[in-house]
Amino acid sequence: MPEIAIIGRYWPGTSPLHRMDPRAKLLMSLAVMAVILCAQGFVGLGVCAFFTFGLFVLARIPLKAAFKSIAPLAFIIVIAALLNIFFEQGGQTLVQWGFLQISSKGLYQAAFSGLRLLLLLLSMSLLTLTTATLDITDAFEHLLAPFARIGLPAHELSMIMGIALKFLPQFVFEVQTIYRAQISRGATFAKSPLKGGFQMLGSLMVPLFTSAFRHAETLSAAMDARCYHGGPGRTRLHDLRFGSRDRNAVFVLSGVLAAVIAANLLV
Amino acid sequence: MPIVFEGVSYSYTAPAKPKDAKKPRIKAKEASIPGERPAWGNAPDALWAIHDIDFTLEDGDFLGIAGHTGSGKSTLIQHMNGLIHPTLGRVLIDGTDIADKKAASRIRGKVGLVFQYPEHQLFAANVYDDVAFGPRNLGLPPDEVDRCVRDALAQVSLDFDSLRTASPFELSGGQQRRVAFAGVLAMRPSTLILDEPVAGLDPATRNSFLNLIAELHRQGLTVVLVSHNMNDLARLCNRVLVLKEGQQFALGSPQEVFAHADELKAIGLGVPSAQGLANRLVAQGVPLGDISAALSPRRTAANPEGATKRLYDIESLADELAALYKAQPAAGAIQPEETVHEGQAGGPYA
Incomplete structure (x- = not known):
C-alpha cells in the first residue's frame, strides 16, 4: 500500500510563523483566502503568489514539501482548469475539434482559476504545516467559545476534532499492517467490488473498526484516570496570548489586501 | 523450499x-x-x-x-x-x-506469515469464514476448503463443531489468537x-502456544x-x-x-536466564563445565568474561551443579549451597 500522504502534515520549526498565536493564524489564513479570492487579474494573483511564497520562505518550508503536501488535491486544480478550457467560450477560437472548442478566453480562465486554486490550497496547507494539531484545536475551541452561550459544545467539538486528527497517523499505520496481513493470506484488493471484493474490503474495514473501538475504550479510561471531566474551569499549561507578531501579521496582510485591490483597480 | x-x-x-x-x-x-x-x-x-x-x-x-x-x-x-x-x-x-x-x-x-497480535486482523462473522479466508483466496474448491479449516482448527486444538458458527469477537483473547493462527495454517504453508x-x-496459554509451534516444526x-x-x-x-x-x-x-x-548485553539483549546464571557462577569462580578446573579454581579466574563452553538450560545447569556438589562436598572455595540460595533469592516465598 502506498504511504498515504496527509495533507499539510505538521512541519516542525521555530520560524515566526510557527510561533504565531494559533488563533491569529487560523483567522489570518481565512483572511488570506479572502484576499486571494479578491484578486481579479493576473497582477493581483501575482501579488498573492509573491506573498504566499514569501510566507513559505519565512516559515522555512521547502517549496517541494509544500507542493507534496497538496499533491493529493492536485486533481481538483486539473478538473477546474479543464472545465474552464472547455466551457468558457469567447474571444478567438484556437482549436476546433468536433463539438469541443478551445478559445482564448477559455485558456485565460483556465490558467487564472487553476493558479487561484493552487494559491488557495498552498495558503491553506500553510496553516497545518506550521501549526501542531493540538494548537489548531485549541484555537478552534477559543474561537467557538462565544457560541457556547447559545449551547454550542465548543470544548467537546474541539476535543473530538483533536482526537480524530491525533489518531489519523495511527490508523494509517494500522490499515497498512492489516492490509499486509490479509495480503499474506492471499487477499487481492485489485478485484472489482462486485466480484467478491466486498469481502476483501470487509477484511480491511472490520479490523480497523474494532481497533478504533478498542482505542476509544482505552483512551476514555486513560482520560478518566487523569480526572478529565471536560467541564468549565479547566486550566492550561500554555495559555494562548496574542503578541506583537500577530499584530504585525495583521499589518502585513492589510498591506497585501491594499495591493491586490490597487491591482484590481489599476490594471 | x-x-x-x-x-x-x-x-x-x-x-x-x-x-x-x-x-x-x-x-x-x-x-x-x-x-x-x-x-x-x-x-x-x-x-x-x-x-x-x-x-x-x-x-x-x-x-x-x-x-x-x-x-x-x-x-x-x-x-x-x-x-x-x-x-x-x-x-x-x-x-x-x-x-x-x-x-x-x-x-x-x-510461506505463512503471522503478524504480531494476529487476533486484531480477525474480521469474518464466524470462525469458519475467517479461517477459510486464506484457502478460498487460493481458489480451492469448497470441499477442500472445508478440509483445510477442519485440519487447521484441530492443529490449534479448537473444537470445530462448537466454534464454527461462533463469532470470533466473542472468544477469549487466547482463543482469538488460535483462530487467527489457524487462518494462516489453513493455507497449508x-x-x-x-x-x-x-x-x-x-x-499457561504461552506455553501451550510454544509447544504447538514446536510440534508444527516436528x-x-x-x-x-x-x-x-x-x-x-x-x-x-x-x-x-x-x-x-x-x-x-x-x-x-x-x-x-x-x-x-557481554556483546549481546551491549546491544540491549540478554542471554537465556539459565545461561546467565551459569555465566555469573563462572565469573564468581564456580568451575562449571570443566571438571578438571574443579580441582584448581584458579584456572577459571583466567576466564573473567564468564563465558561457558556450552549452553545451559535449567536442567543441565542443575545437573552440573549437583555433579559438582557431589564431587567436592567439602571444598570451601565453591560453596554450591550458596548458589542454590542465590537461585531462589528474590522470590516472596523464599
Whole structure:
C-alpha cells in the first residue's frame, strides 16, 4: 500500500510563523483566502503568489514539501482548469475539434482559476504545516467559545476534532499492517467490488473498526484516570496570548489586501 | 523450499518498486538522497531499515530472530513472502527472485506469515469464514476448503463443531489468537513465520502456544520465530539471527550466539536466564563445565568474561551443579549451597 500522504502534515520549526498565536493564524489564513479570492487579474494573483511564497520562505518550508503536501488535491486544480478550457467560450477560437472548442478566453480562465486554486490550497496547507494539531484545536475551541452561550459544545467539538486528527497517523499505520496481513493470506484488493471484493474490503474495514473501538475504550479510561471531566474551569499549561507578531501579521496582510485591490483597480 | 537472502538491504527513503525489478537496481549512492524520514524503526535519520542481510533459511530450520526494538526484525520477515521488496540485493525462494509480483503472490500460500497480535486482523462473522479466508483466496474448491479449516482448527486444538458458527469477537483473547493462527495454517504453508507469537499471553496459554509451534516444526514445517525472549529462542531454535540497527550482528547455533553474553548485553539483549546464571557462577569462580578446573579454581579466574563452553538450560545447569556438589562436598572455595540460595533469592516465598 502506498504511504498515504496527509495533507499539510505538521512541519516542525521555530520560524515566526510557527510561533504565531494559533488563533491569529487560523483567522489570518481565512483572511488570506479572502484576499486571494479578491484578486481579479493576473497582477493581483501575482501579488498573492509573491506573498504566499514569501510566507513559505519565512516559515522555512521547502517549496517541494509544500507542493507534496497538496499533491493529493492536485486533481481538483486539473478538473477546474479543464472545465474552464472547455466551457468558457469567447474571444478567438484556437482549436476546433468536433463539438469541443478551445478559445482564448477559455485558456485565460483556465490558467487564472487553476493558479487561484493552487494559491488557495498552498495558503491553506500553510496553516497545518506550521501549526501542531493540538494548537489548531485549541484555537478552534477559543474561537467557538462565544457560541457556547447559545449551547454550542465548543470544548467537546474541539476535543473530538483533536482526537480524530491525533489518531489519523495511527490508523494509517494500522490499515497498512492489516492490509499486509490479509495480503499474506492471499487477499487481492485489485478485484472489482462486485466480484467478491466486498469481502476483501470487509477484511480491511472490520479490523480497523474494532481497533478504533478498542482505542476509544482505552483512551476514555486513560482520560478518566487523569480526572478529565471536560467541564468549565479547566486550566492550561500554555495559555494562548496574542503578541506583537500577530499584530504585525495583521499589518502585513492589510498591506497585501491594499495591493491586490490597487491591482484590481489599476490594471 | 529454501529462502535465500542475498545482500538484502531495505530503505524507506528509496523503496524498490516491483516494476523496476528487471531494471538494474538503484545504486547505494543514489539511494542515499536525504529525504522523508521513516515513520518508525531505527534512528530517525538512519538510511537503511535493514542492511546487507545474507543468509539461507534451509528446509526444516527453526530460525530465531532477535534484536532490539526497531532493529529491523519486522522489516526483515516481510521480505520473506514478498510483502516488501529489497532496495538492494534479492530474496530467492526455490531459486526464484520474488521481486516479481506474480512470483510473490504464488509463494504466499507456501510461506505463512503471522503478524504480531494476529487476533486484531480477525474480521469474518464466524470462525469458519475467517479461517477459510486464506484457502478460498487460493481458489480451492469448497470441499477442500472445508478440509483445510477442519485440519487447521484441530492443529490449534479448537473444537470445530462448537466454534464454527461462533463469532470470533466473542472468544477469549487466547482463543482469538488460535483462530487467527489457524487462518494462516489453513493455507497449508511449508514455512511459517511468526512475529512475536506469544506477546501478551498468560503463562499457561504461552506455553501451550510454544509447544504447538514446536510440534508444527516436528511435523516438518520450517519455522521462523521473532522473539524478545531468549529462553524461548534457546529452547526451540536450531539457529539464531541477531540484528543490530538493521545489520546482521550474529548468526549461528544458540550455543555460538549466546556465548557472547557481554556483546549481546551491549546491544540491549540478554542471554537465556539459565545461561546467565551459569555465566555469573563462572565469573564468581564456580568451575562449571570443566571438571578438571574443579580441582584448581584458579584456572577459571583466567576466564573473567564468564563465558561457558556450552549452553545451559535449567536442567543441565542443575545437573552440573549437583555433579559438582557431589564431587567436592567439602571444598570451601565453591560453596554450591550458596548458589542454590542465590537461585531462589528474590522470590516472596523464599
